[in-house]
Amino acid sequence: MPKFYGRTHEIQEAPIQKLLIEVSIPKDVISLGQGVPFFGPPKEAILAASEALNKHGYKYTEDAGILSLREAIAKKLHRENHINASPDGNIMVTAGGNQAFINTLMTITNTGDSIIILSPYYFNHFMATKLVGCNPITVETDSDYIPRLEDIFEVVTPKTKAIVTISPNNPTGAVYPKHILKEINKFCSDMNIYHISDETYEHFVFGAIHQSPASFDKCLEHTISIYSFSKSFGMPGYRIGYVVFPSHLYNEMLKVQDTISICAPTPSQYAAESALNSCPSHAKSFLPTMEKVRNIFIEGLNISCVDMPITNGSFYFFIKLHTNKPSWEIAKVLIEKYGVITIPGEVFGFPYPALRLSYGNLNEREAKEGVKRLVKGLNKILG
Known part of the structure; x- marks a missing residue:
């Protein structure tokens, strides 16, 4: 059978899945791994999705999304983000923030x-950048x-099409100043x-202001x-987000949307509209609750073998490890021997040993136990 590969061959494997496949996961493991919130959708959103399934949820919508959802998004953008966007020319509903990003790249590059x-x-x-x-x-x-501004500006060439920022940031939690x-x-x-x-974590700021x-x-x-509904509305499995862009890109973005997904999942669109209208905050x-969990990490990880910049957004910390050992191997040991999942820094392109810690999915009891296991493991591995 054919064994040649296309454009995916030079792209790293899905890193979180790869890590979890390589280890034996204890039954009582505590995950500081995948970035999901501990809360679910508003009950109104669940009801709207259910009603859509029983009525018209099996149908396609307009490629850009149902008009009433785009109108609700436009109102939210004006109210919360101070962006004056038209539901007819600047907004497209996508199957999550990741699709919004790859749609964008395929349109502008x-x-x-x-x-x-x-x-x-x-x-x-x-x-995604390599995939396109x-x-x-x-x-x-x-x-x-x-960001170091001069370092960014000096690498721009005639081939450069965009600069990407994520604020509040994944994986570091940094909130970029205005x-x-x-x-x-x-x-x-x-x-x-x-x-x-990328403003996926716009609503997760602690003592900072999102811009x-x-x-x-x-x-x-x-x-x-x-933007994404996955984090702000506890809807990661609904796969629903949106992208706001200059009106001159509208027809080009539609070409990509129609080719990849036609439209975002219809029941998810109705759930998103209900969430925006009934529970905008x-x-x-x-x-x-999340801030209490965050403080458990700040207090508990004040240890000599790590450097943890205290960032003010999303629900991540990105800790630097005082070691020459590969962080991938450290993460595997932490899972198998200490029962705590973290994500190694190299999958985020960080050149030094580091770990991303996600605290968004934890309650206070889980956070205390997770930090206890992490500190015990790091002191042993790095000590």
Whole structure:
């Protein structure tokens, strides 16, 4: 049988799945791995999805999404993000934020173009960039995971089509200051390239303020913003998100959408509309609990063998390990011997030993036990 491979051959394997396949997972394992919130959807969203299944949920919608959902999104963007977007020309509903990102790349790039991605990066952004035949140009952030502007600007070439920012950040939790985002956005405008702003974790900030670059004066024309219902509304399995973009890209984005998915899942669209209309601040009600869990990590991981920058967003910490041992092997030992799942830093393009810790899916009891196991394991492995 044929054994040749196409464009996927040079792309890393799905890293979380690969890690979990390589180890024997204890029955009582505590996961600080995959980034999911501990809460589920609003009950109104579940009901809307159920009703859609019994009525018209089996049908396609418009490629861009049902109009009433796009109208609800436009109102949310105006109210929360201070972005004036039209439901008819600037908004497209997608099967999650990841599809929004790859739709964007397929619309604005050609094979051989370059996309600037900040390191540590979200591995699916890196994988998607390679999947569409482009070159991901990685630029390391500073010791607190904030972008270094000059380092970004000096790697732009005629092949560069966009600079990608994620704020609040996955995997580091960093919330980028307004002046940093404004400088990046202005530079993109000056260079006639796009600023892709992934704002999946917009509602998860602790003592910081989230900024949407498309809200800056006259910036919607070169800014593409990505949002997701997975985190803010506890709906990861519904696979629903949206992308906001300049109106001149609308017809081109439709071509990609129609080819890949035609439309986002219909029941999920009705669930998303219900969530926006009935519980627009759904995530906010859970932040006090999440902040208690966050503080357990901050207090518990004050140990000599790690360096943990205290970041203020999403629900991640990205800890640097004082060792020369590969973090992939450390993560495997932590799972098998200490019963705690973490994600090794190399899958995020970080050149030094590190681990991403996700605390969004934990209650206080689980957090205390998870930190206890992690500290015990790290002290033993690195000590």
